[in-house]
Amino acid sequence: MNAIISASRLARDLAGPTPPVLLDVRWQLGGPHLRSAYEEAHLPGAVFVDLDAELAGPAGPAGRHPLPDVEEFGAVMRAAGVSADRDVVVYDGGQGWAAARAWWLLRWTGHPSVRVLDGGLGRWSGQLESGTPTPRAGTFVPVPGAVELLDADGAAELARSGLLLDARAGERYRGEVEPVDPVAGHIPGAVSAPTTENVTEKGDLRPAEELAARFARLGADGTTRVGVYCGSGVSGAHQVLALAVAGVPAALYVGSWSEWSADPSRPVAKGPEPS
Incomplete structure (x- = not known):
């Protein structure tokens, strides 16, 4: 099944005999909590899922958004109405990063049919x-x-033997700025591939053929293993989503730069080149 769904297709599915479960995952890095916005207006029947509290464990050495406890995640999903035999559609305020985090977690834990509202x-x-x-x-x-x-x-091994994509903004990859984590730079061998370049000016994912061409230029041409990391495993999930739409399977380094940079023993590269 496709990884994304259009609003028009979702409307048809919701009117059908077995409508999908809807999860509202609105979230903003460093911004206000968006549960109140959800309570004011959301898709009919959608259940709010808190990215920081329910799609991630407590911040610490494993990163700012480490994996949640699997049993607790399962309880949250069941409370939201999620079953393995029913489609799930996740959405956020438009950026797609938070929705992709929920999409990736459900896929990683075995749900067979989950899509992101494009x-x-x-x-x-x-x-x-x-x-x-x-x-x-x-x-x-x-x-x-x-x-x-x-x-x-x-991730370090894949940067040497395959292709590791850094989904953060180019200036963070190059080490010119670091607004969140304690150290600037990137994992040695990683290739810069900002997530923001996967979407149009309107915020929709680019067509599959455009994404496939973009990733092929970066080295993801179907002949090598691909991995992705970002700041804390959120925008990186969106990159994995874009790769899936392009037909390229990819692994996610959930700890990402927030975990890597917290360990002073790990090497750091700076500048526009991978190494």
């Missing part, structure tokens, strides 16, 4: 509702390992 909430022209729905409990039991996950050592 363009997010702003693409929806149908009815919205307020308040907090109480869905019927789901039955989803997460089983980690359905897609590849990288740790720090695995």
Whole structure:
């Protein structure tokens, strides 16, 4: 099944006999909490999922958004109505990063059918509702390992033997600025591939053929293993989503730069070149 869904297709699916479960994952790095915005207006029946509290564990040496406890994640998904035999659609405010984080976690834990609303909430022209729905409990039991996950050592190895893409802004990759983490630069051998270049000016993912051409130019041409990292495993999930749309499987280094840079023993590269 496709990794993304258009608003028009979602409207048709919601009107069908087995509508998908909707998860609202609006989130803003360093910004205000968006649960109140969700309570004011959301897609009918959508359940709010808190990225910081429910799609990540506590920040620490493993990064700013490490993996959540799997049992706790499963409980959150079941409370939201998620079952393995029912489609799931996730959306956010439009950037797509938070929705992609939920998409990746559900895929990693074995859900067979989850998609991201392309363009997010702003693409929806149908009815919205307020308040907090109480869905019927789901039955989803997460089983980690359905897609590849990288740790720090695995990311370092892949940067040498395959292709490791750095999804952050180019100036952070080059080490010119670092607004969040304690050290500037990138993992030696990683290739700069800002997530923001995967979307159009309107915020939709570029067509699959454009994405495939972009990633092929970066070296992801189907002949080598591909991995992705970012600042803390959020925008990197969106890069994995874009690669999936392009037909390229990719592993995610969830700890990303926030974990890598917290360990002073790990090497750091700066400048526009991988090494």
